Amino acid sequence: MSQHKATIIADRVVVKVPASTANLGPGFDSLGMALSLFAWVSLSPSSATRITLHGDNLDGVPQDKSNLVYEVAQAVFERAGVSIPELDIAIRSDIPLTRGLGSSAAAIIGALVAANALVGDPLSKDELFQMATALEKHPDNVGASLFGGIIVSAWDGTRAEYVRFDPPEGMDVLAAIPQFELSTKKARNVLPESLSFTDAVFNVSHSSLLTAALASGRLDLLRFAMRDRLHQPYRAPLIPGMETILSEAGDHGALAAVLSGAGPTLLLLTESGSESSQELEDFVKRTMKNEGIDVVTSWLAPCLHGPQVRCLSKQQPGFDDAPHHIIKAAEAEVGA
Numbered sequence: 001m002s003q004h005k006a007t008i009i010a011d012r013v014v015v016k017v018p019a020s021t022a023n024l025g026p027g028f029d030s031l032g033m034a035l036s037l038f039a040w041v042s043l044s045p046s047s048a049t050r051i052t053l054h055g056d057n058l059d060g061v062p063q064d065k066s067n068l069v070y071e072v073a074q075a076v077f078e079r080a081g082v083s084i085p086e087l088d089i090a091i092r093s094d095i096p097l098t099r100g101l102g103s104s105a106a107a108i109i110g111a112l113v114a115a116n117a118l119v120g121d122p123l124s125k126d127e128l129f130q131m132a133t134a135l136e137k138h139p140d141n142v143g144a145s146l147f148g149g150i151i152v153s154a155w156d157g158t159r160a161e162y163v164r165f166d167p168p169e170g171m172d173v174l175a176a177i178p179q180f181e182l183s184t185k186k187a188r189n190v191l192p193e194s195l196s197f198t199d200a201v202f203n204v205s206h207s208s209l210l211t212a213a214l215a216s217g218r219l220d221l222l223r224f225a226m227r228d229r230l231h232q233p234y235r236a237p238l239i240p241g242m243e244t245i246l247s248e249a250g251d252h253g254a255l256a257a258v259l260s261g262a263g264p265t266l267l268l269l270t271e272s273g274s275e276s277s278q279e280l281e282d283f284v285k286r287t288m289k290n291e292g293i294d295v296v297t298s299w300l301a302p303c304l305h306g307p308q309v310r311c312l313s314k315q316q317p318g319f320d321d322a323p324h325h326i327i328k329a330a331e332a333e334v335g336a
């Protein structure tokens with residue numbers, strides 16, 4: 001922890017955090033990318049804890065002190081040596097929960113960054129990354145939400161290291177989000193305890209090739225390099241239509257198709273402005289419909305930046321607004 005004393009420096013802090021997609025196929029628990037889909041977390045010191053949830057995605061999220069955002073914020077205060085036991089928390093998430101788009105990682109990063117900013121940023125970004133990895137266990141998700149762009153990470157159970165780079169230009173992402181929940185825990189429970197040496201070599205080589213292809217803009221290699229034998233084959237039975245979509249998306253204009261995180265969302269990467277984007281979307285919807293699965297499709301882009309932070313005093317206009325409105329107003333001010 002840096003040496004300056006932690007003290008409350010704002011009446012309210014609002015943070016906007018990008019979603020993430022983990023694994024990118026063969027890079028299990030290692031490769032991640034931030035996406036242009038967001039969650040917002042707001043924290044204010046208060047006389048009694050109150051948790052307000054905005055939007056349609058947070059049904060069932062606890063509104064007492066067992067809330068993830070409250071718990072993570074307290075972990076920051078404890079480490080910083082300050083006491084703020086009661087918090088007014090507001091959360092909005094456009095990231096659907098338990099769909100493989102890193103909603104829990106975004107909530108953890110939002111809480112870490114907001115709590116740290118509220119007490120004058122005593123913890124370094126690396127300390128936040130280490131805390132987030134220890135909490136979420138997936139440095140690829142939390143790294144992408146914290147740093148934006150593409151993250152290559154490794155965690156040995158004690159320390160996580162990462163390298164971040166910008167995603168290749170000219171890549172769009174079609175997210176096919178099945179309308180059922182699949183918890184990460186359930187999708188990890190179907191994984192085998194051991195793998196053959198051949199499959200291990202397959203994944204190491206494909207993950208390395210994929211990293212180099214993404215770093216050097218070789219979009220033509222994505223379809224080959226994004227193949228995986230470590231988790232996708234075992235998870236496919238949980239997601240009707242996945243096998244067909246992964247094997248045939250290339251014939252409908254996709255550069256490549258992968259399971260996003262632990263699923264059930266599938267990501268189809270395309271060249272920006274591709275003429276076959278409508279055909280691809282129709283193919284995904286048709287395939288899922290044939291399996292009796294409702295799916296929502298959404299065109300996203302890689303997100304280049306990590307959290308945006310806004311510190312407010314009670315006197316500022318809009319102080320009581322919902323968190324997404326506060327950041328939207330700040331973005332409008334700077335013309336973002």
Ligand SMILES: Nc1ncnc2c1ncn2[C@@H]1O[C@H](COP(=O)(O)OP(=O)(O)O)[C@@H](O)[C@H]1O
Nearest residue numbers: 061068097098099100101102103104107183184
């Ligand atoms: N904004 C939030 N506030 C509190 N808890 C959250 C929030 N977002 C996600 N979570 C928690 O994370 C869980 C989803 O995590 P997980 O199963 O790993 O799926 P995902 O792929 O969406 O990260 C939710 O069921 C909820 O308990």
Ligand SMILES: N[C@@H](CCOP(=O)(O)O)C(=O)O
Nearest residue numbers: 022029100101102184261262
């Ligand atoms: N590497 C993890 C990623 C889980 O990501 P999520 O977005 O589904 O929570 C895994 O594949 O289990």
